[in-house]
Amino acid sequence: MRKRVLATLMTAAMAATLFAGCGDSAGTDTTAAGGDTATATEGGSTEAAGGDYKFEIIVKSYQSSYWQAAVKGIEQEAEAKGVTVNCTGPNAESDIADQVNMLNNAINNAPNGIGLAACDQDACLDALQAALDAGIPVVCFDSGIPNAPAGSVVSTVATDNYSAGATAAENLYPALKDKIGDGQVRVGEVNQEATSESIINRGLGFIDKFAELAKADGYTVAVVGNEKYVNDSKAETVSESEADIVIEVAVPAQTTVELCATEASAIMNKSDTIGMFGSNQIAAEGILTANENLGVLGDKILAAGFDAGSVIKSAVANGTMYGAVTQSPLVMGITTVDVLCDAAAGKSVSDVPTDGYWYNADNMEDPEIAPNLYD
Template structure:
């Protein structure tokens, strides 16, 4: 009988015996979306922090980049084959992983979602998810940006409209979709649905002819730096642009890269706000190129995912955890409550 099955059979009595279920022998596989961005390195730090605290072994893996769905499926299948006590998964594409998820469920391996989680997974397969409320986080970015450009938005007319760019990494991952749509929906609500035309990518397109405010959504065909920078550059070059938003580190970096040859961004130029952190983002913030950003707490995402996995293995009831989001800018980025959430 496998250890995890023995644990389930013994139940509460085992917990009373040792305080945890053979914690030193507990092995948890964490399958992330990749290592392309520094965000995932910070998530890994959180998983190791939990591993040390709960005295468990954690194996952190992910594909080379966030467009390599097939490679992530291979990592998930390899993890299942080792018979871990639990698996934490941030799915690039749930549909591509349904057979693997079902296999883990049939094997009795509890699964915990993190970051974007595992949307539309089979019922009962995912015990809980540790993630940011990405819709609310996107809304926070919209609210803060609107405060900075309110005068220009209020002065816009049918004959002289203003444009706000929205750059997203892609249109599949739930976390990216939610914080992109969360931004768009919140901005439309703040300004008024009759005054905003959402243009660009078909995923959010809601054209309203004659609207004084245009939200233009740009999404690259592939998750490649050069493609994203080209999309951002095309929007930055438009004469009626007053602001632009990037919905994750990748998209924010694309905006910063595009600006290198255009010099469009700044507090007295086009206002740029972003999401997440990383060296390029923080350097742009300090230089005044980026006016603000929303940060998740990537360390807490990794920590909570492993904590939930440990509790699930121990037979405890687990529930989703909102790991939070904060607004930061040049003025508060070094405050202890903010800096702990940032990474380079």
């Protein structure tokens, strides 16, 4: 049922006139008149908000089309609900201190609620306590904050990122099976960082599921590279020298396509590499950028990505990238506004999981997939 509601909402959302983004990094107000329109979300809300609510909403960055799509959903639903939203966000997801300052400023503005896509799991904890003390409900979206002060985050609207990472492994592993078993092979994973809940869980979901599938076929696995992912993985592993498959995890110093490309190149240049996974748009585009010089994807190495965007979609369509998992940032933005309205009205709210979908050249035009493939 939830998928049918999601598909209906995505179709309506994509057909509607989408509004311009909130700006490069400075906040802008979007004030809507009226507001008696009923809307449906994955959380089941079908009531217009009513009231004169103002929400502060902070995204992770304006660096990618993913966040631009989320902002469109936010603004679209603010118009439908008759509420005001002020969207802000740092220039890059690595600008953690800037986002914390934006959150503190949002609290000082005393809104009816705050939507937050946190760049870092722990950097916002003091600010969240301040929001709780001020009686301002916070709805996290895209990424949760597991260590948030009790009661400060009333709902998290996010893809089940661990499951979504596992989906990438479930589709990439069968395509690589014929290359496993005749000497040690390597699968690379590029994560843009090791601080946000969404990226960490996607990376771990891929590692753990790939290792599980390999074990079921009688192969041993080693996980090497970035300590956060190595230490937090639940995969049953052996030492690198004993492994049939080495999963090598790389994280750049900053969240840029260029630095992700540098990390990807180092893995893709190794003669035993057969597969790659990029856990978000920036990481996946980094893998594709690395391939511009190497020319190994689609033949020697099969790559899976995450998110959409014109670069990734084109690579999937022409076979350079084997496939990718996409979210629906538009629906995530819409749902965040709905939950904020319910929280501001004093209604009981809870976490709202959203779906991830595997797409490749064969299903990109399917009705359940196409609306998720934002530019």
